[in-house]
Amino acid sequence: MTTxxxxxxxxxxxxxxxxxxxxxxWGILGGALPGISASITMALVLPFTYTMDPAMAIALLxxxxxxxxxxxxxxxxxxxxxxTNSSAATVIDGYELNRQGRAGEALGISLMSxxxxxxxxxxxxxxxxxxxxxxxxxxxxxxxxxxxxxxxxVIASMTGGSLVKGLxxxxxxxxxxxxxxxxxxxxxxxxxxxxxxxxGVEPVLVMVGLFALTELMSQSGSVSLTQLKESVxxxxxxxAMMNRLKRSQIIGCILxxxxxxxxxxxxxxxxxxxxxxxxxxxxxxxxxxxxxxxxVAAPEAANNTVASTALIPLLxxxxxxxxxxxxxxxxxxMHGLLPGPRLFxxxxxxxxxxxxxxxxxxxxxxGVGMLLLPAAVWLVNRPRPYRAGFIFxxxxxxxxxxxxxxxxxxxxxxxxxxGYLMRRTxxxxxxxxxxxxxxxxxxxxxxxxxxxxGGDMMVFLQDPICVGLLLAATGFVVFSLxxxxxxxxxxxxxxxxxxxxxxxxxxx
Amino acid sequence: xxxDAWSGVALLAVAGIYYWATGAIPDSTLEDEVGAVGLPHxxxxxxxxxxxxxxxxxxxxxxxxxxxxxxxxxxxxxxxRALGFLALGAAYVLLxxxxxxxxxxxxxxxxxxxxxGAPRNWTLPAAALGGAVLYWAVFVKLLGVNQPVGTxxxxxxx
Numbered sequence: 001m002t003t004x005x006x007x008x009x010x011x012x013x014x015x016x017x018x019x020x021x022x023x024x025x026w027g028i029l030g031g032a033l034p035g036i037s038a039s040i041t042m043a044l045v046l047p048f049t050y051t052m053d054p055a056m057a058i059a060l061l062x063x064x065x066x067x068x069x070x071x072x073x074x075x076x077x078x079x080x081x082x083x084t085n086s087s088a089a090t091v092i093d094g095y096e097l098n099r100q101g102r103a104g105e106a107l108g109i110s111l112m113s114x115x116x117x118x119x120x121x122x123x124x125x126x127x128x129x130x131x132x133x134x135x136x137x138x139x140x141x142x143x144x145x146x147x148x149x150x151x152x153x154v155i156a157s158m159t160g161g162s163l164v165k166g167l168x169x170x171x172x173x174x175x176x177x178x179x180x181x182x183x184x185x186x187x188x189x190x191x192x193x194x195x196x197x198x199x200g201v202e203p204v205l206v207m208v209g210l211f212a213l214t215e216l217m218s219q220s221g222s223v224s225l226t227q228l229k230e231s232v233x234x235x236x237x238x239x240a241m242m243n244r245l246k247r248s249q250i251i252g253c254i255l256x257x258x259x260x261x262x263x264x265x266x267x268x269x270x271x272x273x274x275x276x277x278x279x280x281x282x283x284x285x286x287x288x289x290x291x292x293x294x295x296v297a298a299p300e301a302a303n304n305t306v307a308s309t310a311l312i313p314l315l316x317x318x319x320x321x322x323x324x325x326x327x328x329x330x331x332x333x334m335h336g337l338l339p340g341p342r343l344f345x346x347x348x349x350x351x352x353x354x355x356x357x358x359x360x361x362x363x364x365x366x367g368v369g370m371l372l373l374p375a376a377v378w379l380v381n382r383p384r385p386y387r388a389g390f391i392f393x394x395x396x397x398x399x400x401x402x403x404x405x406x407x408x409x410x411x412x413x414x415x416x417x418x419g420y421l422m423r424r425t426x427x428x429x430x431x432x433x434x435x436x437x438x439x440x441x442x443x444x445x446x447x448x449x450x451x452x453x454g455g456d457m458m459v460f461l462q463d464p465i466c467v468g469l470l471l472a473a474t475g476f477v478v479f480s481l482x483x484x485x486x487x488x489x490x491x492x493x494x495x496x497x498x499x500x501x502x503x504x505x506x507x508x
Numbered sequence: 509x510x511x512d513a514w515s516g517v518a519l520l521a522v523a524g525i526y527y528w529a530t531g532a533i534p535d536s537t538l539e540d541e542v543g544a545v546g547l548p549h550x551x552x553x554x555x556x557x558x559x560x561x562x563x564x565x566x567x568x569x570x571x572x573x574x575x576x577x578x579x580x581x582x583x584x585x586x587x588x589r590a591l592g593f594l595a596l597g598a599a600y601v602l603l604x605x606x607x608x609x610x611x612x613x614x615x616x617x618x619x620x621x622x623x624x625g626a627p628r629n630w631t632l633p634a635a636a637l638g639g640a641v642l643y644w645a646v647f648v649k650l651l652g653v654n655q656p657v658g659t660x661x662x663x664x665x666x
Contacts, residue, residue: 051651164565168519168558175526175551182544185536189544190529213597217590220624385624386635388593389617396600397613397643401653409601413594420590425515447542455541 010356016059020360023060024368027067032075032376033387036215037084038068038267038307039323043211044391046204046331047398054335055350059357061331062311065324066118066361069267069307070369073110073300074376077103078232086267086303089275093288093295100291104235109293110300111369112237113249117301118362120253121260121308125315126355130344132316139341141448142460146469147340148442151319153473155431163484165427173435174442176201183444184451196407203330205399205408206436209415210422210429211323212395216388217420232377234370241293248278248294249301256305261313262321267306271299308358314339315351318441326433333437513566519559527552596620608658609648614640 010016023045030041042064049057072084077094090110097106139147155170179190180200191197237245252274259270278298279288288295311328313319318340320326332339337347344351379387399412419429453459460466530548600616607615618636626632647653 048651051653164558164561165515168555168562171551171555171558172522175522175548175555178548178551182533182536184540185544187534187536187544189533189548190526192529192532213594217593218586220593221586221589383626385621385626386617388624389620389626389636390639392593392597392620393613393616393639393643396597396616397609397647397655400655401647401651404654406601406604406656409597409604413597413601416594416597417591420594424587425511427515443547447540447546450542451540 006352007356010352011360014053014353015056016353016357017360019056019060020063020357021364021368023063023357024067024361024364025372027064027069028071028074028369028372029067029376029379030064031068031071031083031087032380033083036391037211037323038065038072038086039207039327040211040215041068041071042324042327043204043207043330044395044398046208046327046334047401049331050204050334050402054337054347055353056357057335058328058331058337058350059353061328062354062358063361065307065328066304066358066365067368068324069118069304070111070114070300070365071376072303073114073296074107074373075380077106077110077296078377079380084267086271086306087299088268089271089299089303090296092275093290093292096289096291097293097296102291103232105237105293106296107232107234107373108236109241109245109296111234111366112242113245113252113297113300114304115362115365116249117253117256117304118308118358118365120301121256121305122355122358122362124257124260124305125308125311125358129312129315129351132312138465140463140465141445141452142463142466143469144340144441144445145449145460146463146466146473147317147319148438148445150317150469150473150476151438152434152442153476155434162426163481165425166431169422169427169429170431170435173206173432174439176206176432176436177439178443183440184447194407196403196405200440201411201436202334202402202408203433203436204334204402205412206415207327207330207433208395208399209412210419210432211327212391213412213416214419214423214429216392216395217416218423219384219388222384232373234373236366236370237293245294245297247281248274248298251277251281252298252301253305256302257309259302260306260309260311260321267303267310267322270302270306274298274302311354315343315354316341318438320430320434320437323430323433326430326437329437330433510566510570512562513570516559516561516563516566519555519562523552523556523559526555593620593623596623604656604658606659608661609655610640610644611658611661612656613643 026045027038027041030036030044031038042061045060045064049060052060068084069086072082072087073090073094074083076082076087076090077098080091080095082088082091094106094110097103152170155166177200179197180188181198182189188198252270255274255277256270259267259273275295275298278294279285282288282292282294284292307324310321310325313321314325314329318329318338320329329339332343337343337350396409399408400406402408422429422432449459450457460470526548530545530552533545533548536544596616596619599619600612603615604612614636617639618632621632621635622628644655648655
């Protein structure tokens with residue numbers, strides 16, 4: 001049980017406050033760079049956390065996530081280019097407000113709505129995560145197997161339109177997870193007598209390779225055409241305006257909570273859903289799309305809520321529901337922290353630091369957000385060739401920090417090629433990441449369960465938690481597949497209708 | 509063949525190589541029922557199956573598809589450029605043990621900037637050297653990471 005004095009100690013006896021502000025700063029700057037998503041911003045900083053205290057490292061990553069969600073709205077409002085995927089909905093009315101000469105106001109609404117969403121999300125995180133973790137005491141090897149399968153079932157909703165490709169990506173991730181020392185017998189697998197492979201391929205290398213290097217490769221040769229106005233300043237909304245935005249912020253918070261808890265939900269879906277609902281419930285729906293303040297508030301409240309609520313399934317059950325939470329999971333694993341219920345039992349200081357650090361970052365976001373705007377604008381306006389060089393050098397320097405090994409650099413570069421080819425051929429990344437991070441848990445708990453039961457497969461059906469988790473996984477897969485099939489049918493029907501209409505027009 | 513069909517062929521190849529590599533996994537006296545090769549065998553088979561599905565689907569779809577879309581052609585043209593970008597990283601990895609971190613990072617930043625179209629003026633070396641010093645200060649001095657000194661300069665710093 002965390003006491004008031006524990007929190008005071010965290011704030012005064014540890015470097016949590018500077019760590020939170022550093023994470024927030026990095027997140028805002030990274031999120032502000034078009035093409036650098038929240039997950040890439042987190043992946044870039046991940047190798048740096050290797051030498052840090054685990055509690056501070058996880059708090060830093062969580063604060064980067066919070067900062068990136070706000071940072072993404074800066075270019076969305078100023079140059080009609082979302083810095084992150086989840087700020088895409090902010091473009092609609094944010095940019096319209098900018099065109100009307102109200103960019104500062106739009107940025108202020110985005111900042112304050114983000115703070116409201118983040119605070120609500122954090123409250124939900126604190127309230128819901130701990131009760132879910134009570135299941136921890138009852139977890140056995142079969143339960144962990146069920147948990148791993150539930151985590152992998154997220155793949156069903158992350159297939160990017162092709163289930164076969166999503167599954168193939170997951171299998172490749174699981175294959176990467178088998179490299180190294182076998183968890184039960186201790187023999188080496190796929191190491192090819194290379195000592196660097198004895199401990200396997202670190203998930204962080206996969207994440208940095210797939211997210212960061214692939215993005216740099218994809219952007220190679222492209223030209224940044226738009227420059228941000230350097231004179232823009234944030235104008236925070238007054239009480240009357242905040243009162244007007246209340247309804248849309250509440251909508252954003254509720255949908256952000258729902259989508260954060262849903263595997264595969266994510267900030268983008270929450271932002272667009274809340275934009276639509278805010279318009280539906282608005283007293284001035286006609287203003288949406290023409291520079292509505294509510295049209296900025298709702299998606300920003302939603303995507304910032306998701307930045308906290310997406311951590312609930314991650315911390316309670318070890319299930320990452322988005323790319324960003326997968327990177328956070330990578331951070332936990334890198335520090336030897338087993339995500340899921342045991343984290344609360346064995347490392348409560350990590351959880352406390354994450355909660356308190358997030359709170360510090362959310363409050364500091366108002367001041368840091370205003371102070372950092374000129375820096376973010378300056379950074380976005382740097383010539384792209386230099387930006388690419390600095391980011392590439394940063395990535396390779398960070399990877400070397402992990403084990404001071406050039407072999408790791410080679411692995412990350414190779415995974416960059418794999419990621420680039422996957423992107424070109426439409427293979428999603430998240431299933432592969434899930435395979436890498438959950439592969440070890442699934443295999444070792446499955447085999448341990450069989451060793452304990454003398455090879456009796458019924459051991460999985462005798463454990464009520466395992467049965468519950470497996471049923472939940474099955475239900476989730478069935479639900480996702482049904483939705484995919486339904487969406488596919490709708491798309492085909494729409495296509496057929498369009499063909500028919502075009503045919504009639506041609507004949508007419 | 510379209511991209512799905514090629515992807516299917518690639519998956520089949522990966523599955524085949526992976527299955528072949530399981531032959532090198534040694535036996536153990538601590539072996540359980542599933543064994544160290546159990547999961548790898550299943551994974552190889554599943555990937556081969558998925559590859560086959562993708563290959564068949566790709567071949568069937570290719571028959572009804574029109575010629576390559578302009579967007580695809582544009583993306584195909586960017587492949588060598590992207591690989592060239594990564595080759596600069598590979599060159600950095602190969603040179604690092606010889607030239608050391610400071611010079612290596614300066615060369616990397618300069619080369620990438622040049623490759624991405626930075627104008628050839630004084631800004632280029634200034635940015636490369638400035639960036640290298642900044643990163644050296646952060647990684648070596650602040651974080652205490654033992655970045656390679658480089659065999660070329662070992663005598664100078666040891």
